[in-house]
Amino acid sequence: MKVKLHTILGLKQAIGQGTTEIDLPHGSTVEDFLTYVKERWGDRLSAHLFDPESGAVLPYVRIMINGQTIQFLAGIETALEEGDEVLILPPVSGG
C-alpha cells in the first residue's frame, strides 16, 4: 500500500523533499513506517527523530496520521491504511 510522508523544515532538508510516497506492506503500523524511514534515510534523518541511546522517537517530535497526533490514536501501533498521510513535525515555536 502507498502512504505519503510529509515533513517540514529540518526534516524536509534531511530527506530532500517535503512530500514522499512510500510503499509499505498491507497491515503496516506506524512502528513499521518508522523502521522503514530509519533504514531508508539512515543517520541524516535519524538524528532528528530518534534518541540515540534508547532508539525511541524524541519527545518533541510529533507524528500525525491524517492530521491527528498518534497519541490520540494507538500510538506507534496505529495501523496505516492505503492513502494515509503521515506528517512528521520537528520542534517549532514562535508565533
Next chain:
Amino acid sequence: MYSGGYTGKILRIDLSNRTAREEPLPEEMARAFIGGAGLGIKHIFDEVRPGTDPLGPDNILVFAPGPFTAAGVPCASRMAVTARSPLTGAVGMALSGGEFPTEIKFAGWDAIIIEGKADKPTYVAIMGSDVSFRDASHCWGTLTFDCQQIIKNELRDQNVRVCCIGPAGEHLSRIACIVNERRAVGRKGLGAVMGAKGLKAIAIRGSGRVAIASEDKYRAARAALLRAFKASPVLYPEFSQHGTPMVADLTGALGVLPAKNWTATGEFVPIEGIGRDAQAARKIGREHCHDCPVGCGQLRVAGAGPYAGILTEGPDFETVYAFGSGVGIGTVDPIIAADRLADELGLDSISAGVTVSFAMELFERGILTLEETDGIDLRFGNDQALMQLLRKMAFRDGLGDLLADGSLAAAKKIGQGTDKYAMQVKGLELPGYDVRALKAHGLGYATSYTGADHCRGYAFQEVFGVPIPWGVDRFAAEGKGKLTIWNQDVRTATLDCAPMCAFLLDMAVPATACENTAALMEGVTGLVFTPEEVMRVGERVNNLARAFNVREGFTRADDTLPERLMTEPLKAGASKGHVISRQDLDTMLDEYYSLRGWDVSTGTPTRAKLIELGLAYAADALGL
C-alpha cells in the same frame, strides 16, 4: 517591603495642564499585580470611568515595564501599554520589547501614566526625573522612523529612546499602533489613544540602576533560566536563527494557516514563497532586545521587483499571515515591503491585513465595486492594492477612511450582512491560526479580555504539541475550558505582568514558568512568592480585566467567533472537514466559566470569586 527591582515611583503626566508628578508604588499593588499588564489593568479599572470615550481626554494610557526590566534578567525588556481600547471598547493591552522599556526603568520609573489631552501636537521628553512638554508640530505628519530620528537629533542624544505614532495614530485610526525603535505596541488601536491626546511621541533617557534584593538568589534564578534556554531544542538552534516565520511552515502543514480572509485555509498554502527558507534568503542580520541572548528579530531586505532594497525588522509570522496568505500573497518581498510600510505609517499589521482581506473578499463577491474602491483592483493577491490601501487607511483617504477603524466598523457602515465576513472577535481581527482545528486556541480568542488575541491564551499544546501541563487532542472541545484558564493565567502572570518575552513560555519554560517567576521575584525584589501565588496573580488580573469589560457591557454573547468558523468546515489540508461548531463553543464556554467561578449564563465573575482574589472593590463596582 520590596528592596529591589522596583524603583518605587510612578510618573503621572497630565497633558491638559502640562504637569508631571511622582506617585509611590505601594507594596500591596506590586504584590497583587507584579507590574506590566497587571499595573495597567489595575489603573484603568480604578481610573477610567464606565462609558469613557477611548479617544477622549479621560482615557488614560499606562506604560508599564516590570520588576525584572533593566535588572539584568534575560528577555525582560518588555512593557505593557494599557488603556480602554478604541477598537473594542474593552481592555486594550499590548506589549512591546526593544530598548524603550529598559530606559523607563533607567529613568527611575515603574510606570508612566498619561492623562488629559494636549492643546497642540506635543511630545514629552523624560530625562530621568526631569519632564518637559515640547512642541511636536514639526513632527506631526512624519513617519514613525523619521519621527524618532528627528527627536533624537533635536535632543542631541542618539541614545534617547523614543516611542511614537505615525499618520495612522494622528488620524485616529482605531487600528493604529505605537512604534518604539523597530518594534510595536501593535494591537487594539492604542496609537489612536496617543493621537487623540495630541501626543506624537515620548522620548526617554535615564542613567539610574535597578537594585537587586539578593544577589545570590538573583544569580541562581537567572542561571536556572539560562539553563532552560540552552536545554530547549528550538530556542537557540532554530528560533534565534530564523525568528517566527517557521510557524508558517508548521501551520501550513497542519492545515491551519488562514488564507484569503479565511476562505481558503488548507487550499492556498504558499510555504515555498513565504515560509522560513524564503524569509532566510532575505536575511541580512539579527536584532536583540535589551538583555536578550536570543535575538529573534530578523533584519530582512526585499530582494526583487518593485520592492528591492526595502529593509524591515521582520516580518514576523503574524505579518507573514496578515500581509501574505491572508490577502492571497504568496511571495516574500511584498510582505517585507508591507511590514515596513505598516510600521512607518503606525498601523497594526494584523488588523490592517485582515481588514484589507475583508475588503478583498467583498470585492470578489461584488459587494464592493471599482467605483467604491477608488478604482483599485482589490482581488486577492494584488500586492500593489495592499500597499495602496495601507496608505489610504493611515491617512483616511477615500476607501481608506471606511477601513481605518477595522473590519467590524467597516462592515457596520457597509451593511448588507457583511459583518459575517469580518474576521474578528469583539472588534479585534483574528491572528493567524485557523481555530476550526485548534479548539482551545479558539476558546482563547473568544474569551480573551482584549478580543481575538493569540498572546493572551496561546494554546501551544495544540499548535506546537507541547504536552504541558498535559497533552491535548487539537480537534476536541472537551477539557479545553480548563486548559484555556491555565494558558491565560500562567501567561498573564509570567509574561504579561512580569513582563517577559512571550516566546519563553512555549519554548523554554512551559513547566517551570511560575517557579522561575517566583524565584526571580524573591531574588530581584525581595518579595517572596510561591509558584501558586504567581499563578494567582494571573487569575486576579484576568478577573479584574473581565470585571472592567463587564462594567462596559460585555457579556457571554460577546465571547464568540465569526460565523464562518462555526459553519464552514475546512475544505482541504491536514485539518480538512473540521469546524468549531456553536455546540463546541458552548461546551467549552460552559466549562470555562464554571471553572473560572463565573456565572455561566452571563460570563460575569461572581462576588465570591472576586472577594477570594482580593477584588471586593471590583464586585462593588459591578453591583454584585
